[in-house]
Amino acid sequence: MIIDGKQAAADLRVELAAQVKQLQDExxxxxxxxxxxxxxxxxxxxxxxxxxxxxxxxxxxxxxxxxxxxxxxxxxxxxxxxxxxxxxxxxxxxxxxxxxxxxxxxxxxxxxPEKDVDGFHAMNSGRLVNGEPGALVPCTPQGCIILAKKALGDNLSGKNAVVIGRSNIVGKPVALLLLQENCTVTIAHSRTQDLGAVCRQADIIIAAVGIAEFVQADWVKPGATVIDVGINRIERDGKAKLVGDVDYANVEPIAGAITPVPGGVGPMTIACLLKNTVEAARNAS
The missing domain is CATH 3.40.50.10860 (Leucine Dehydrogenase, chain A, domain 1)
Known part of the structure; x- marks a missing residue:
């Protein structure tokens, strides 16, 4: 299954348009x-x-x-x-x-903090760590969770998730969101020993390491859901090409579901930015 980020983002925008109208009317x-x-x-x-x-x-x-x-x-x-x-x-x-x-x-x-729709302010980061309501959550991690649920359904409880990457923008917050979904979470990175073995235990892999085609096919358990956050510009056959952090061509036949690059997580990031803005307006009302 190829997870269609463009369609998921379009669906979310339809929901948000209805919420905007409700805020205007009420x-x-x-x-x-x-x-x-x-x-x-x-x-x-x-x-x-x-x-x-x-x-x-x-x-x-x-x-x-x-x-x-x-x-x-x-x-x-x-x-x-x-x-x-x-x-x-x-x-x-x-x-x-x-x-x-x-x-x-x-x-x-x-x-x-109440207007920080990127979710990067220390106040929002702290609320996310503490699991407090009212946190504005970084947009790309939110999008990752929505797309994982497109593949696996709304209940991610008990899933084994591996996040590759430890940035404040994606890796750490997406790991916290997965914990909120009752997943068992491992945060790995480019220096993790035997990273392939760590990834092979995962039901969900979220790749956000910033290295082109880093995640190999033999790292992926058959049927796993793979969310690729990477956007890397490389040259192949004399042409510029956008690729993710996952070796898509070889991983796609093995994965149960995978996001493409482009057209996966990217569109969801902007849609979740709009979602945060609607939430901020609702909180301010």
Whole structure:
């Protein structure tokens, strides 16, 4: 089974559009998302365009603030102060990466936790660790769980899950979400000894290590669900190609379900960003 991330994201957007209309009808609130882009990184510009387009498609307010690459850290922090104090803005997203002279940790800490729709603020991370309600959860990990449930059903309880990668953006939060689903969770990484043997025990593998085609076919238990978070640009046969962290061609026949790259986790990330913004608006009402 190939898990269709595009369709799953489209289904979620339909649900969100209905929730936006309900907020408008019952509380006269239209969720608003503001994206801040510093500099002119081409990939970031594409991501921001897609976010703005999809935000508007579900009936939400979308604003974009573009700042030059020379913008000082203090100027960016002043912009975030203004957004924090603007009641019409329910979600704030600062597109990463930032120019090297700006400290990402300082910037993330400046965003009001209740408007931190990326889910990166230490307050939201702490709530996720503690299993407290009200945490805004990072978008890609949320998408991973939704896609795993597309393959395995809503009850993941008792599944053996291996997460390859330990980043604060994907690896750690997705492991915590899997724990909330009552999975038995192992966090592995590129230095794990005999990683193949660890992965062969898994009912669910989430690959988020950032190495092209890292996960091999003989690491995958027949019938396992494989969620591939990686997006790596490689050259093959003289052409540029996007591949994941999983050797898709050889793993796909073995896996019970697998996400493709592109078209898997990627579309879910933006859909979950919209989900967080609707949730933030609901919490603020």
């Amino acid at each position: 509380k006269n609130i239209t969720p608003g998302l503001t994206v801040v882009l510093v500099g002119e990184d081409p990939a970031s510009q594409v991501y921001v365009r897609n976010k703005v387009k999809q935000t508007r498609e579900v009936g939400m307010i979308s604003n974009e603030i573009k700042l030059s690459a020379e913008t000082t850290e203090q100027k960016l922090l002043n912009v975030l102060d203004e957004l924090n104090n603007d009641d019409s803005v329910h979600g704030i997203l600062v597109q990463l990466p930032l120019p090297k002279h700006i400290n990402e940790t300082t910037v993330i800490a400046k965003i009001a």
